Amino acid sequence: MAADSAILVPQSSEDAYQLALAKNRQWASKTAKDDPALFPKLATGQHPEILWIGCSDSRCPETAILGLQPGDVFVHRNIANVIHYNDMSSSSVIEYAVVYLQVKHIVLCGHTSCGGIAAALANKRLGLLDTWLMPLRHLREQNLGLLNSLGPQEAAQKLAEINVRHGLRTLKENSIVLDAIEERGLQLHGVLYDVASGILRELDTDEPKDVIHARIHTFKTFKTEVVH
Incomplete structure (x- = not known):
């Protein structure tokens, strides 16, 4: 047998x-x-070429939905794939992946039917999660007119997309990420996973090159001033 x-x-x-x-x-x-x-x-x-930042949702296992194998993807997941400036967990993962593993791609993935997104839209007290979801609630307030003009499902999907785009902007303000973009062409991608179909959809998250170069120059100037 x-x-x-x-x-x-x-x-x-x-x-x-x-x-x-x-x-x-x-x-x-x-x-x-x-x-x-x-x-x-x-x-x-391990020699992964992709850093995947996604949601902790059990329906979004990155290796499975990408059709890849163990060793192909370095992973960080949290509730609603939120990128916090002061989150030591995600910051440590990003630094290790970019500096030591030398990944070529960072993928930030949101998804449909996200409980964290629904909680941010509902604006109910949840305990410890209230602090974690604060960036999402700020995004909701900043886009309240647009979100209120949509039905519940469309509003949830729109906030999920906004969250991914905002997270990518936050990543592009990370000096470690900026250095890797300039020095070796690190690429950042935003995607939305449809749990009803299993399909990933790429989001338009491109920024003008002059904006990125200006940000890189700003960080270089800041680091030089700190050293002096």
């Missing part, structure tokens, strides 16, 4: 954890058979 066929996967959904462990053994066995070099290669280190 083949190794993978001997692995018994629980049929009951009562214990999700045990089911997950069994599925892992099944996956590892099949993967090792289909691509014998993969796990030995991963054991030597």
